[in-house]
Amino acid sequence: MKLNVAGIKFSYNHFPVLDDVSFSLEPGRILGVLGVNGAGKTTILKCLNRILTPGTGSVYIDGREVRHMHRNAIAKYFGYVPQRSPDSLLTVFDSVLLGRRPYIKWNATKKDLLIVEDILRQLGCAHLSQRVTSELSGGELQKVIIARALAQEPKVLLLDEPTSSLDLKNQLQVMNIIKNAVHNYNLSAVVSMHDINLALRFADSFLMLKDGNVRFLSGKSELSPDVIEEVYGVKVIINQVNDYQIIIPYE
Amino acid sequence: MFPMVQSEFHIIEARRANIRPKLYLLFVLFFALVILIVFAIIVGAYELNLKTIIRALIGLEEGHAEVIVWGIRMPRITAAIITGCGLGLAGMGTQSLLRNPLASPFTLGISQGAAFGAALSIVALGAGAMRGSALRTADAGSFNIFNIYAVTFFAFLGSITATVVILLLARIKKLSPESIILAGVALSSIFTSGTILIQYFATETEIASVVFWTFGDVARSNWIEIGVLSIVTLLVLAYFMYNRWNLNAVSAGDDTAKGLGVETGRLRLAGMFLAALVSALATAFHGVIAFLGLLAPHIARRLTGADHGLLIPYSCIIGSILLLAADTLGRILIGSGSLPVGVLTSFMGAPLFLYLLMKGLNK
Numbered sequence: 275m276k277l278n279v280a281g282i283k284f285s286y287n288h289f290p291v292l293d294d295v296s297f298s299l300e301p302g303r304i305l306g307v308l309g310v311n312g313a314g315k316t317t318i319l320k321c322l323n324r325i326l327t328p329g330t331g332s333v334y335i336d337g338r339e340v341r342h343m344h345r346n347a348i349a350k351y352f353g354y355v356p357q358r359s360p361d362s363l364l365t366v367f368d369s370v371l372l373g374r375r376p377y378i379k380w381n382a383t384k385k386d387l388l389i390v391e392d393i394l395r396q397l398g399c400a401h402l403s404q405r406v407t408s409e410l411s412g413g414e415l416q417k418v419i420i421a422r423a424l425a426q427e428p429k430v431l432l433l434d435e436p437t438s439s440l441d442l443k444n445q446l447q448v449m450n451i452i453k454n455a456v457h458n459y460n461l462s463a464v465v466s467m468h469d470i471n472l473a474l475r476f477a478d479s480f481l482m483l484k485d486g487n488v489r490f491l492s493g494k495s496e497l498s499p500d501v502i503e504e505v506y507g508v509k510v511i512i513n514q515v516n517d518y519q520i521i522i523p524y525e
Numbered sequence: 526m527f528p529m530v531q532s533e534f535h536i537i538e539a540r541r542a543n544i545r546p547k548l549y550l551l552f553v554l555f556f557a558l559v560i561l562i563v564f565a566i567i568v569g570a571y572e573l574n575l576k577t578i579i580r581a582l583i584g585l586e587e588g589h590a591e592v593i594v595w596g597i598r599m600p601r602i603t604a605a606i607i608t609g610c611g612l613g614l615a616g617m618g619t620q621s622l623l624r625n626p627l628a629s630p631f632t633l634g635i636s637q638g639a640a641f642g643a644a645l646s647i648v649a650l651g652a653g654a655m656r657g658s659a660l661r662t663a664d665a666g667s668f669n670i671f672n673i674y675a676v677t678f679f680a681f682l683g684s685i686t687a688t689v690v691i692l693l694l695a696r697i698k699k700l701s702p703e704s705i706i707l708a709g710v711a712l713s714s715i716f717t718s719g720t721i722l723i724q725y726f727a728t729e730t731e732i733a734s735v736v737f738w739t740f741g742d743v744a745r746s747n748w749i750e751i752g753v754l755s756i757v758t759l760l761v762l763a764y765f766m767y768n769r770w771n772l773n774a775v776s777a778g779d780d781t782a783k784g785l786g787v788e789t790g791r792l793r794l795a796g797m798f799l800a801a802l803v804s805a806l807a808t809a810f811h812g813v814i815a816f817l818g819l820l821a822p823h824i825a826r827r828l829t830g831a832d833h834g835l836l837i838p839y840s841c842i843i844g845s846i847l848l849l850a851a852d853t854l855g856r857i858l859i860g861s862g863s864l865p866v867g868v869l870t871s872f873m874g875a876p877l878f879l880y881l882l883m884k885g886l887n888k
Contacts, residue, residue: 372785
């Protein structure tokens with residue numbers, strides 16, 4: 275199910291944040307959204323599932339324009355993982371069960387409960403199911419929030435800096451969870467990231483934003499030190515170590 | 526889309542095992558309320574034995590017993606139950622919708638707004654004297670349906686004014702939870718000053734009734750008022766129960782809730798409007814009952830956690846128990862109808878409020 279984004283513009287109180295952002299994404303692919311702080315990474319994610327409504331431009335999923343869809347219908351296409359989540363006294367199970375809200379009429383059905391159970395097992399969070407989410411570590415909490423987005427049975431995952439407050443091991447675990455979900459269920463994922471090396475490792479293509487404009491939109495092989503310097507204002511070299519490309523700033 | 530993994534269902538079983546005792550406790554609380562009701566019917570200046578009370582309840586007694594049970598004690602008890610339930614519900618709603626543990630109709634100034642509106646309609650617009658229990662003599666029999674509508678309408682106008690200001694501050698200025706409560710203090714102060722100003726221009730009788738009223742007392746309502754409050758409370762209860770998944774989603778933050786398909790703006794507006802409506806009716810009929818809307822949902826959260834499927838009924842039943850217990854205690858301490866229940870709920874709620882405020886500021 276293809277995601278098409280055409281000419282998105284967005285302003286906060288007349289201050290332009292996004293200017294003419296367009297891209298498309300095939301199922302089974304991860305798009306890394308990169309750029310400095312304030313470049314518009316969070317804003318573009320929120321425009322995709324209409325948490326924010328863009329001034330102009332359109333988002334199409336499955337041939338339908340998101341602008342004209344009911345919010346509940348959007349929630350069946352897009353699973354959203356925010357950058358920060360407030361403390362909650364809900365249990366892990368109930369937090370993930372919230373992902374079934376778009377499907378629940380009055381009460382959660384057995385199918386809903388089974389889906390939650392299944393996802394918790396797949397993500398290795400089964401033992402946490404009755405813990406209160408406010409007692410979890412950062413890594414555990416992030417997995418629970420991704421589990422909630424997966425429980426929505428989405429076609430597209432939107433993840434806003436999912437690894438930003440995690441240690442190295444949890445960063446890799448969380449990114450592997452995302453990668454596996456994308457491949458196993460043939461989803462698309464749009465992931466905003468700060469860690470450019472982590473992005474290089476997991477993303478299939480890159481959207482680089484600067485001042486709300488798209489500066490680069492392509493695959494790994496086309497990424498050059500010049501592009502990175504233009505976007506981040508830092509001189510870098512790109513090296514190959516084993517199977518991995520790594521970017522090293524030298525300024 | 527997701528292939529089901531073969532499992533022994535123990536995660537779902539663990540959830541059931543977690544929920545079961547909370548359901549049992551809900552029944553225990555309900556049973557405690559029933560016992561409290563029986564106790565509240567028995568206790569009073571005029572001594573009645575259990576047999577007489579039961580006979581009076583099913584309509585087999587006439588004379589004193591019937592008047593005392595159906596004319597005095599049952600209206601008062603029912604009013605306490607419904608008002609407690611309504612304020613618990615309104616408190617739960619404001620706390621969840623604003624994601625603010627300090628929010629309640631009283632701490633946001635919604636109740637004071639209602640009191641101001643009601644006092645204005647009574648004194649300035651002559652909508653009729655308040656039927657305080659201490660003043661229940663001459664006009665107790667004369668009941669004017671227009672007055673109820675007028676008082677209720679103005680109480681609602683006052684409460685909705687406070688609600689709109691709070692919502693605007695929360696939305697436009699994005700104030701912190703503590704700042705919202707400070708705004709509530711400012712609003713309370715304005716409305717209370719307004720109520721005092723009205724008293725300045727009132728006759729002695731009106732002053733007496735307004736002053737008495739500001740304490741909050743469940744003994745002054747009649748069956749029609751209780752009926753109106755009951756219907757509205759049940760409708761608001763149904764609305765919140767219907768939206769319990771949405772309220773859970775809002776507790777995870779507005780962006781997440783929107784991402785889960787919740788129309789957060791509409792939910793917050795409708796929920797706050799209904800919370801204000803219940804508070805307005807409760808205040809119009811029974812005066813300002815302080816802190817109950819703060820206290821009940823907090824105790825409920827401690828007992829059952831954050832899932833609104835349980836939190837909502839818990840908040841209702843705990844609100845009812847607290848208000849009926851406080852009112853009955855007031856009757857035992859001083860004698861029938863003399864100690865307004867609002868005074869007792871203040872004594873219960875103010876320490877909790879201070880505790881929460883300190884805990885919040887230390888974060």
